């Protein structure tokens with residue numbers, strides 16, 4: 001629904017003008033690189049209407065003023081406009097490839113005393129990095145026990161502190177865990193009533209951090225694999241190209257990049273990475 005149609009919709013709790021929509025679009029583009037198409041006006045209205053109610057603002061104009069000075073509310077306004085849909089084993093061909101091709105030499109390196117670094121960039125509520133940790137460790141606890149003592153770290157980052165809180169807790173409704181294969185689930189998830197809790201040893205592999213992909217990355221060292229999936233769809237082409245070039249630079253030579261099913265490489269990254277399957281790339285060794 002366009003901003004004009006939303007403005008004219010009867011029974012609106014708050015007045016919402018095309019100018020409000022334009023202002024919010026510019027705001028979220030500046031803050032997070034997210035491009036809001038005209039058709040998103042209804043979604044934006046309903047997401048921010050919740051924030052207006054929670055903060056006691058009587059109008060969008062008052063809320064716009066509030067977030068100029070209140071940094072906490074400003075952050076909530078940004079998180080409110082992100083889309084956090086995710087699931088365990090989403091696009092599972094990536095995890096099949098990871099287990100088959102990417103992981104065996106990395107596991108060997110760990111067992112030889114080396115280090116391995118993985119990154120789930122835009123991890124949402126944690127299903128992606130937990131999936132990665134489960135497939136890396138496998139279903140056999142005795143095999144995993146030696147890997148768990150090695151120098152393996154998974155960095156998992158997102159812009160939104162709301163989803164990172166869920167991710168850190170590692171507790172999910174059992175029905176959302178249905179896509180986890182039974183053998184991995186019985187090894188790494190403890191059932192408590194209607195909730196499944198991720199095993200503390202698996203959780204300990206992952207560092208959840210807030211990070212805006214558009215900002216500075218206070219990251220040392222390079223990654224053996226990066227999953228950056230289903231976030232670039234919200235960005236415009238120049239933002240995608242810049243991000244992909246930085247991701248490629250953050251990979252170790254021979255490292256792998258996994259991107260979302262509807263995403264494609266653009267610009268400099270195309271020369272730095274070589275396709276190894278659908279939406280999977282390998283960094284060309286220098």
Ligand SMILES: C[S@@+](CC[C@H](N)C(=O)[O-])C[C@H]1O[C@@H](n2cnc3c(N)ncnc32)[C@H](O)[C@@H]1O
Nearest residue numbers: 032082085086122124159160212213229230231
């Ligand atoms: C649709 S989820 C994707 C989650 C997971 N990667 C997957 O594929 O299932 C997109 C995530 O990107 C995050 N996001 C949006 N803009 C971002 C930015 N500029 N920097 C970091 N994360 C961002 C959102 O908060 C959201 O959790």
